[in-house]
Amino acid sequence: MFLSFIAKQRTQRPNNRKPTRAARALTALIGGLILLVVTFILSLLYGAVHVHFSTVWQSFTNDQTLTANQQIIRNIRIPRAIGAALVGALLAASGAVMQGMTRNPLASPSLMGVSSGASLVMVCALVFAPQASVLSLMLCSFVGAGIGALLVFGIALFSRGGVSPVKLVLAGMAVTAFLNACTSTIAIRFNVARDLSFWYAGGVSGVQWLHVQLLIPVAVFGIILVLTISRSINALSLGEETAKGLGERTLLVKTIAILAVLLMTGAAVSAAGAVGFIGLIVPHITRFLIGGDYRWLLPCSAVFGAVLLVGADLGARMINPPFETPVGVVTALIGVPFFLYLSRHAAGGMHG
Amino acid sequence: MIPKRRILSVTLCILCVIGVTLIISLNTGYLRIAPIDVLRVLVGKGSPQDALVLIQFRLPRMVIALFIGAGMAVSGALLQGITQNDLADPGILGINSGAGLAVVFYISMIQGQASALSGLSLFLMPFSALFGAALAALLIYALAWQHGVTPLRLILSGIGVNAAFMAVITIIQLRMDPKDFMQATIWLSGSIWGTDWPYVLAILPWMLILIPLATFKARTLNILALGDAVASGLGVAVNRERTLFLIIAVALAGASVSVGGGIAFLGLIVPHLVRRIIGRRHEVLIPLSALMGACLLLIADTLSRTIWAPAEVPVGLVVSAIGAPYFIYLLFREKI
Numbered sequence: 001m002f003l004s005f006i007a008k009q010r011t012q013r014p015n016n017r018k019p020t021r022a023a024r025a026l027t028a029l030i031g032g033l034i035l036l037v038v039t040f041i042l043s044l045l046y047g048a049v050h051v052h053f054s055t056v057w058q059s060f061t062n063d064q065t066l067t068a069n070q071q072i073i074r075n076i077r078i079p080r081a082i083g084a085a086l087v088g089a090l091l092a093a094s095g096a097v098m099q100g101m102t103r104n105p106l107a108s109p110s111l112m113g114v115s116s117g118a119s120l121v122m123v124c125a126l127v128f129a130p131q132a133s134v135l136s137l138m139l140c141s142f143v144g145a146g147i148g149a150l151l152v153f154g155i156a157l158f159s160r161g162g163v164s165p166v167k168l169v170l171a172g173m174a175v176t177a178f179l180n181a182c183t184s185t186i187a188i189r190f191n192v193a194r195d196l197s198f199w200y201a202g203g204v205s206g207v208q209w210l211h212v213q214l215l216i217p218v219a220v221f222g223i224i225l226v227l228t229i230s231r232s233i234n235a236l237s238l239g240e241e242t243a244k245g246l247g248e249r250t251l252l253v254k255t256i257a258i259l260a261v262l263l264m265t266g267a268a269v270s271a272a273g274a275v276g277f278i279g280l281i282v283p284h285i286t287r288f289l290i291g292g293d294y295r296w297l298l299p300c301s302a303v304f305g306a307v308l309l310v311g312a313d314l315g316a317r318m319i320n321p322p323f324e325t326p327v328g329v330v331t332a333l334i335g336v337p338f339f340l341y342l343s344r345h346a347a348g349g350m351h352g
Numbered sequence: 353m354i355p356k357r358r359i360l361s362v363t364l365c366i367l368c369v370i371g372v373t374l375i376i377s378l379n380t381g382y383l384r385i386a387p388i389d390v391l392r393v394l395v396g397k398g399s400p401q402d403a404l405v406l407i408q409f410r411l412p413r414m415v416i417a418l419f420i421g422a423g424m425a426v427s428g429a430l431l432q433g434i435t436q437n438d439l440a441d442p443g444i445l446g447i448n449s450g451a452g453l454a455v456v457f458y459i460s461m462i463q464g465q466a467s468a469l470s471g472l473s474l475f476l477m478p479f480s481a482l483f484g485a486a487l488a489a490l491l492i493y494a495l496a497w498q499h500g501v502t503p504l505r506l507i508l509s510g511i512g513v514n515a516a517f518m519a520v521i522t523i524i525q526l527r528m529d530p531k532d533f534m535q536a537t538i539w540l541s542g543s544i545w546g547t548d549w550p551y552v553l554a555i556l557p558w559m560l561i562l563i564p565l566a567t568f569k570a571r572t573l574n575i576l577a578l579g580d581a582v583a584s585g586l587g588v589a590v591n592r593e594r595t596l597f598l599i600i601a602v603a604l605a606g607a608s609v610s611v612g613g614g615i616a617f618l619g620l621i622v623p624h625l626v627r628r629i630i631g632r633r634h635e636v637l638i639p640l641s642a643l644m645g646a647c648l649l650l651i652a653d654t655l656s657r658t659i660w661a662p663a664e665v666p667v668g669l670v671v672s673a674i675g676a677p678y679f680i681y682l683l684f685r686e687k688i
Contacts, residue, residue: 105507106439159684166438170624171683173439174676177617181672184541185665188534277515284508326526332519340495340512343505 025296028289032303036085039307043081043314044073075209083207084313084327085306086215087272088282090222090264092305093298095279096286097226100237100294101257102169108280109265111172115274116179117148123183127190138211142270149262151175164240168258203327204272204313211271218267223302225260229253230294237294277332278305281339288342308335359636362629366643370418370650377414377654378406412549416611417653417667418646419552419559420544421618423608425645426563428619429626429638430601433573434594435503441620442605445510449517450488451481451609456524456536478551478610485606488513493598500591502580506598542615542668544653551611558607562600563642570634573597577632615668618645621675628682648675 044056051069059070094109101107110116121144125137155171156164186192226233232253235243243250268275282305283297290296312330319325378390385402392398393406424442431440442448458480493501495509525536572593575583584590605619622645623637630636652670659665 104439106437106444155680155683167683169439171680174679177672178676181669185669188537280511326522329519329522332515336512336516340509343508344498
């Protein structure tokens, strides 16, 4: 109900701009992909150590003995850049799905209890098992993400009246607040708030080939899944009744959408921590640029999310070398001015 | 239409809980004081030591908790009303993070001199918070302004400003030494700072003027909820009224944040709780939100002083820890 006026604006919009809109979306998608390739290459070249382009090339082609720089490229920078791209894409796509499904511009994947569940398990690990290995920490955060999501989904599912998007968001909000309160209490009580805050701010510096191997299948599967239901999400974003009237099986669509979001966010969080901001803002930026058709919005969001996170990760390395600035901070600093500029000067989709 | 008796009984119920909590809260704490001694102090015949603890330490803090709770809750109800979004609250719109940024900046400026954080500089902290909150609100409003302000643009610029402020807070925080970092974390989680009578006097006028004003104008908010077109058709000056409500909400949140830190969740949850009990009509929603918020924060503050006494848990965390399960219970019971 609270976004009824948006729906109204949406229906009032003249429908004669369709071809230009598709063309614009295609341009944005291709432009985004080119930008992604450029930032990807830049992020291989620059960092604490600057590497020449030929070295990058050799690290691919040369199979026998690798120099130190080639080692860096192969074992650190490439998985890190791929990881950043995948995490950005996953978070942005899940954000777009969440906003479309719940019809709320404030919805984001961080409301699904995923990152807060992971933080709680992480802080427990920091307090009770400070010597835990990277792999077990990753496993921990995946388990925590699952618990958080299960709580949110379970509450929405088993309450009277069943799952509705509004209820899901409210349940997510309450669970997130509760879990975060527990996390902060433990962090303050046991004096690990500072260690935790790096994890909170998120970062892809720890991404290894192992993470990438997990992320790739999830990304492929999840993005194909949301693309197949993107037409139904268009219908859902007009409201539950309208979607039913258009012949959508809304419960099925919502269940698939929720599962896809959980899967994608869970994988992203377990690899990169709580990078909170991409899932909220990138879908808005994309909507400003190409409008509110989810068949285009979802892939474009994914690409822009990838560009933003790869670029932000590069920035995080460059701002204060050899120290790393938390990538969530850089993402916000790059993304917010752009977002605010667009929110004033562009129009389209949910933004009328 | 909600029966008058129901409103009355809910009001009485909350008042009773507040009364009982007040008595329990006066009793408990680092120094336990028996109820009979409390009564004796209140009629002016207690021992000097009890009187000092009760009148100078505990009572002002409880009064402040009541005011902050009411202020935050009303601010949340107003913001949810004007943005027509159930997820809006002073936190998500950047007002809390504006105040937080000012405080974090302030703490990092005085560089953790342990002695500096008592006395004058401690007294200045609420003012820096109020300043930050006002600045954030001004920024959000300016960015959303384009021949008037729509709810959606308000939310969008709020998201942006909030994210930017949070990023800057993280940067400053990570540069602090551990002791300052802890202090900033506790403040950001929400804890009641000003616990003297001067603070009570400082926020009293805000609450006493703004909450009744909001209640008085609540019917306009009902009309605004019908959408801009209908509202202006009914003769409401949409932009002017919305700006007025926004100013009230920001002033309430700013005053509350300045002495209470980032108690964000309260503003979000209380209007929902009240709406579940008595429905969406703002002229009832706003005063009952004030009562409910005051009650919830008083309970949370009592718990935060006693769980790990003599150490304190930030009260904002207690609010989330007891508010969220109750909220989830309500979600369970009711259809939406």
